Amino acid sequence: MRIESLINFVKENNEIDAGLIFGTNNRFYFSDASTSEGLLFTDSKSAYLLVDSRYFEYCKNTVKDCEVILVTDLQKQLKDLVEYCNCKKIAVDISEIDVAQFEYFRTIIKPAQLLSDGTLNDFILKTRAIKDAKELKNIEESQKLLDLGYEYILKTVKTGITETELSFKLFVFLKEHGAQDASFDFIVLSGENTSKPHGMPGKREIKYGDLILLDFGVKVNGYCSDMTRTFAIGEATTQQKEIYNLVLSAQESAIKQLKPEGPCKEIDKIARDIIKKGGFEAEFGHSLGHSLGLNIHENPILSPKSDDVTKPNMVFTVEPGIYLTGKFGIRIEDTVFVTQNGCKNITKSPKSELLIVK
Numbered sequence: 001m002r003i004e005s006l007i008n009f010v011k012e013n014n015e016i017d018a019g020l021i022f023g024t025n026n027r028f029y030f031s032d033a034s035t036s037e038g039l040l041f042t043d044s045k046s047a048y049l050l051v052d053s054r055y056f057e058y059c060k061n062t063v064k065d066c067e068v069i070l071v072t073d074l075q076k077q078l079k080d081l082v083e084y085c086n087c088k089k090i091a092v093d094i095s096e097i098d099v100a101q102f103e104y105f106r107t108i109i110k111p112a113q114l115l116s117d118g119t120l121n122d123f124i125l126k127t128r129a130i131k132d133a134k135e136l137k138n139i140e141e142s143q144k145l146l147d148l149g150y151e152y153i154l155k156t157v158k159t160g161i162t163e164t165e166l167s168f169k170l171f172v173f174l175k176e177h178g179a180q181d182a183s184f185d186f187i188v189l190s191g192e193n194t195s196k197p198h199g200m201p202g203k204r205e206i207k208y209g210d211l212i213l214l215d216f217g218v219k220v221n222g223y224c225s226d227m228t229r230t231f232a233i234g235e236a237t238t239q240q241k242e243i244y245n246l247v248l249s250a251q252e253s254a255i256k257q258l259k260p261e262g263p264c265k266e267i268d269k270i271a272r273d274i275i276k277k278g279g280f281e282a283e284f285g286h287s288l289g290h291s292l293g294l295n296i297h298e299n300p301i302l303s304p305k306s307d308d309v310t311k312p313n314m315v316f317t318v319e320p321g322i323y324l325t326g327k328f329g330i331r332i333e334d335t336v337f338v339t340q341n342g343c344k345n346i347t348k349s350p351k352s353e354l355l356i357v358k
């Protein structure tokens with residue numbers, strides 16, 4: 001099914017005769033087989049998946065719509081395939097290829113040309129941005145684990161434990177409950193460290209009166225989840241509670257307006273204007289959110305610079321934050337699915353006020 005859309009893209013695009021997919025997630029997306037290495041080659045009629053002996057048997061049994069080729073001499077086999085298909089111009093997937101690999105393949109396929117203008121990736125990103133039912137189910141399952149994980153952390157967190165220890169406990173818990181892996185290095189920060197939006201957990205011990213910022217995500221069946229919660233240990237200041245409420249109202253207002261055919265920059269603006277009105281424009285330096293799927297960051301993004309428009313079955317994180325350098329930071333992040341007439345928030349962890357863990 002999916003591979004057909006790629007074949008059609010090649011067929012309909014007069015500038016290219018074939019597409020060559022390098023990226024691990026792109027290869028997974030179109031072949032439905034999980035391989036750490038391999039090539040997917042598509043001309044205007046057929047698709048070929050080239051894998052070595054580690055993946056050959058598995059792919060032969062799972063992959064339906066591609067001819068699976070066992071790689072014994074990649075250089076020769078790829079050259080033969082390009083000649084056999086009579087391809088002159090081959091668009092390359094630039095998502096993961098580096099310059100050395102590009103040069104290597106460019107030389108192999110001569111006299112055919114390898115095109116790296118990104119046309120193929122534009123198509124792939126647009127296709128991957130709209131999730132099907134199975135993908136949405138995987139993302140939702142992935143998110144459910146995070147809600148469980150947050151509940152676990154609220155019971156587990158205590159003074160004296162370090163950020164690293166807390167992060168590790170969370171990872172172990174999530175693995176025990178079915179996570180395939182983390183979708184990124186967990187951001188577990190405490191006290192003044194919370195003012196660094198993407199700080200890394202360290203040896204700092206959690207103290208009474210700290211804010212804790214947890215930004216974490218896992219993968220289920222290859223699909224990522226992502227969530228952030230900020231809470232306090234023992235007590236919180238009035239300023240912390242006020243800023244929490246400001247971030248929350250920015251987030252909730254943006255989610256309320258998230259529906260199909262809305263400019264992504266407008267959604268960002270709704271949240272940004274509320275934070276600006278509260279006097280913290282400069283303290284919200286990042287974009288409002290991003291899409292996710294097989295990758296933790298996918299297009300489109302909710303940012304002032306985005307020219308994209310929301311569509312049904314797109315997925316977005318909505319994650320405004322305010323960071324006071326050297327003092328504290330607060331971010332709240334949920335994931336929503338765009339529906340036919342609005343959006344559905346799949347993050348169920350409580351957030352209605354700054355939670356104080358006693």
Ligand SMILES: [Mn+2]
Pocket residue numbers: 226227317319333
């Ligand atoms: Mn995120």
